[in-house]
Amino acid sequence: MTRLAEPAARRVLIAAMARAMIGHAEELTALDAAIGDGDHGINMKRGFEAVLADIDAIAAKPLPQALGAVGTTLVMKVGGASGPLYGTLFMQLGKALPESPTLADFAAAAETALTAVKARGKSETGCKTMLDVLAPALAALREGIATPDALFRALPAAALAAADATIPMRAVRGRASFLGERSIGHLDPGARSSALLIGAACAALEEMA
Amino acid sequence: MTETVGIVIVSHSPDVARGTADMVRQMVGEEIPLAWCGGAPGGGLGSSVEAIMAAIEQAWSEKGVAIMVDLGGAETNSEMAIEMLPPERQGRVVVCNAPIVEGAVIAATEASGGASLEEVKRTAEELSPS
Numbered sequence: 256m257t258r259l260a261e262p263a264a265r266r267v268l269i270a271a272m273a274r275a276m277i278g279h280a281e282e283l284t285a286l287d288a289a290i291g292d293g294d295h296g297i298n299m300k301r302g303f304e305a306v307l308a309d310i311d312a313i314a315a316k317p318l319p320q321a322l323g324a325v326g327t328t329l330v331m332k333v334g335g336a337s338g339p340l341y342g343t344l345f346m347q348l349g350k351a352l353p354e355s356p357t358l359a360d361f362a363a364a365a366e367t368a369l370t371a372v373k374a375r376g377k378s379e380t381g382c383k384t385m386l387d388v389l390a391p392a393l394a395a396l397r398e399g400i401a402t403p404d405a406l407f408r409a410l411p412a413a414a415l416a417a418a419d420a421t422i423p424m425r426a427v428r429g430r431a432s433f434l435g436e437r438s439i440g441h442l443d444p445g446a447r448s449s450a451l452l453i454g455a456a457c458a459a460l461e462e463m464a
Numbered sequence: 465m466t467e468t469v470g471i472v473i474v475s476h477s478p479d480v481a482r483g484t485a486d487m488v489r490q491m492v493g494e495e496i497p498l499a500w501c502g503g504a505p506g507g508g509l510g511s512s513v514e515a516i517m518a519a520i521e522q523a524w525s526e527k528g529v530a531i532m533v534d535l536g537g538a539e540t541n542s543e544m545a546i547e548m549l550p551p552e553r554q555g556r557v558v559v560c561n562a563p564i565v566e567g568a569v570i571a572a573t574e575a576s577g578g579a580s581l582e583e584v585k586r587t588a589e590e591l592s593p594s
Contacts, residue, residue: 292509294508294510301504331505333504334503334506334508334511335504335537336536336537338537338541339543339544342544343544375540375543429536430535
């Protein structure tokens with residue numbers, strides 16, 4: 256993780272997450288069209304395109320401030336509830352992480368960020384939201400600290416499995432909750448975007464390890 | 465003291481926000497500070513934290529500002545906008561849990577009579593189901 260003290264590494268990490276969102280925009284929007292209002296991919300794409308447009312300035316900042324800048328950009332540019340939710344996630348990670356974090360630092364910061372996202376969305380796990388990926392991913396991160404070599408593969412796998420596990424859930428929060436029982440049987444778009452972000456971040460971190 | 469609570473209308477759709485504001489103006493008049501915003505940053509349906517902050521500024525009153533929202537993202541983005549205000553203003557802006565059109569009209573009516581922010585919010589929220 257010490258590489259994250261270098262601007263080039265921060266650029267790779269942030270750009271990887273941005274490209275994952277932009278590249279999956281259509282898929283996320285299609286998932287959202289099924290149980291929400293059909294704009295999740297469009298919104299995340301708009302937010303992360305704004306991040307990419309500013310990536311040199313963002314990556315030049317130390318890690319805490321860089322993540323804070325990603326969060327602020329998402330808050331300002333996304334245009335849906337996912338802006339403040341993902342914005343809060345990145346801003347809180349930025350606040351809680353040191354400039355050159357260890358895996359244990361990441362786990363502690365992720366816990367703080369998870370609590371903040373729950374408060375922002377007034378939600379908990381089990382409601383068919385992004386929290387149903389973030390919480391299991393945090394658990395997988397904690398378990399994986401002892402085996403760092405396997406972590407960057409284990410974590411995305413855990414996140415993808417957790418996203419798929421939202422399919423049988425009934426939505427209790429967010430727009431999908433309007434559908435009640437009819438939300439059952441669909442993958443939650445926010446869970447999917449969270450799994451994609453974790454996957455992209457881990458792939459970038461593994462490459463630079 | 466003639467100052468009244470300000471009203472901000474935040475919809476995913478600029479047309480809904482503008483139309484709601486038109487109804488408030490026609491039914492309540494010009495005496496209350498009123499602002500609206502709608503649409504995502506750069507266009508399309510959605511809501512913009514930046515635009516919400518600007519609307520709060522436009523409708524600012526020392527008695528506070530009540531925000532009326534339509535759906536989830538407008539609410540979350542409004543709460544975010546409030547947190548990004550200067551600390552001395554944060555406690556004087558509230559999001560009302562009420563239907564946007566009826567809530568805006570009743571909140572504006574209450575505000576025009578000189579009611580406090582708490583009274584405006586409570587009156588608007590009496591319209592909520594549940």
